[in-house]
Amino acid sequence: MSFMPSFLISLAAVAVLFGIGYGGAAAGAGAVIGIYVPYAALLVFLGGLVWKVADWANSPVPFRIPTTSGQQKSLDWIRRDPIDSPFTKGEVVLRMALEVLFFRSLLKNTKTQLHHGKPAYATDLWLWLAAIIFHYSMLVVLLRHLRLFLAETPFFVTAIERADGFMQVGVPVFYATSIGILLGLLWLLSRRILNPLVRYISLPNDYFPLLLLLGIAGSGFCLRYIDKTDIVAVKELTVGLASFSPAADAIANINPLFFGHLFLVAILFAYFPFSKLMHLAGVFLSPTRNLANNSRAERHINPWNPKVKMHTYDEYEDDFRDLMKEVGLPVEKE
Amino acid sequence: MSDKGKIFLGLIVFIVAVTYPMWGGVFAKTPAPDVQLPDGKCIESRDYMVANHMNMLDEWRDKFVREGEEIYIASDGTEHAISLTKTCMKSGCHDNKTEFCDKCHTYADVDPYCWDCHVAPDQVAPKGGN
Incomplete structure (x- = not known):
């Protein structure tokens, strides 16, 4: 599918989904969108994720x-390279840690350019930077949301809020990650659209998650800084959800924008296990990363090799010695 | 393969982490705050104040401290002195920080820095003492 339809379909999907959440709540279906949909989404998320990972775990990796x-x-x-060609378990762990925590492979050959008519590969440092900013902002934003799910906010969430709001600008305090997550996503999206090589291989399932996350981060940004809502009512609803005793009477006091935000989050959760976002689990289960390169030192035997009936030359000669x-x-x- | 155990363990760790909001609050249940509202009418509507009081106070501070303005004209035309402790927290209105401000702020884990400078009326030492 070419760029325009791919992008427009994704954009329209996110807009319609947001409209369902926002309009649904405004039309009085807040209980459906605020209670049933999140539970269903969480079930699909956990079930789908377990199913997917179990499928991967059952896929043989003999060598x-x-x-x-x-x-x-x-x-x-x-002289050997312990990280790029790990031999021991410890080296594999180090390699994986660098991959998971610092996105090390994004620093390698992520940019293709023509040099004197020949393709040359280099590091796209901006891609790495945008990915780091987005992912870590997302993590902090997720952890900060714990204050809405736990009646008593854990100390580490408060500590994160303090650190994140260190600029102490504005009221409510402006968080560095609020803009970090948006800038990271916008960079990743504009790269997909502006770089012709990436645009050529981009499909709706590349644009949709980016636009969905932008919709979530954007609506969350609005809820905190622009079109605010009754946060105590929101917390009554979310604590109720987390403790399996939904507080339906809090819904009437909540801005419909919140339900647009919540519905997009529910869609993200339900969509997650069936999308490229599963790199969350996949990064740990990549056989091209998580195996030690020790084939020359250890023999790895394919466990489902059939038992071969052997007939050696000695036995052959025993059978036919006289005739020979x-x-x-x-x-x-x- | 032989890694199934490890993958299963990772899956368990992930599920335990994701469901933290569901089991993390089991032993500590705080009821939603039950705020006693004073009689009469606030300077703006309840819904507006609930969502936007922090911005109003922030603007008030800048107007009063930086621009010297002392009067706020509400959307219904009434005039109010710009003062946290003498308007919002005057006797008969939100005069009790612990019972009014703190209830929601503690519940929603909000830590405003109003009190770095201001002293709440109910936390001033009673007159006559030292």
Whole structure:
């Protein structure tokens, strides 16, 4: 599918979904959107995620297939690269930690350019930076939301809020991650649209998650800074959801914008296990990353190799020794 | 393969973490705040005040401290002196910080820095003492 339809379909989908949440609540269906939909979405999220991961866990990985980009362990006097060609478990853990926490592979060959008519690969540092800013902002935003789900806010959430609002600008205090998550997403989206190489391979399932997250972050931004709502009523509803005793009477006091936000979040949860967003689990389960490159030191036998019935030459000769001698063929044992 | 145990363990850790909001509050239940509203009418509507009081106070501070304005004209035309402790928290209105401000702020984990400078009327030492 080409750019325009892909992008427009995704944009329209997010707009319609937001409209369902916003309009549904405004039309009096707040209980459906505020109570039933989130529970259903959480069930789909957890069920789908477990199913997907179980499917991956059941997929055989008989051999070591790490993608390496460094010298493997061989002779002692050849300098090796423990991270790009890990040999021990510890080195694999280090490699995975750098991947999961610092997105190390985004620093390699993420930009293709023509140099004197030949393609050359380089690091797209901006891509890495935008990804880091988005993901860590998202993490902080998620953790900050715990204040709405736990009646007594845990100390670490308060500490995160303090650190995030260190600029102490405005009321309510402006959080650095509020703008970080939006800027990160906007950069990732504009890269997809403006870079012709990336645009060519982009599909609705690339645009939709980005636009959905932008819709969530944008509506959340509005709820905090622009079109505010009764946060105590919101917390009554969300604490009620978390403790399985939904407070339906709080719904009437809540801005419909909140339900637009909540419905998009529910859609994100339900969509998550079936989308590219599953890189959340996939990054841990990539056989090209999480295996040690030790095939030259250890023999990895395919566990479902069929049992082969062996018939060695010695046995063959035992069977036919007399006949072989008769026709003058040489034999090993007389 | 032999990694199924590890994957299962990771899955359990993930599910426990994701459902933290559901089990994290089981032992500590705080009821939603039950705020006693004073009789009479606030300077703007209840819904507006609930959502936007912090912005109003923020603007008041800047108007009073930086621009020297002392009067706020409400949307219904009535005039009010710009003062946290003498207008909002005057006797008969929201004169009790603990019973009014703190109830929601504690519940929603909001920590406004009003009190870095201001002293709430109910927290002033009673007159006659030292």
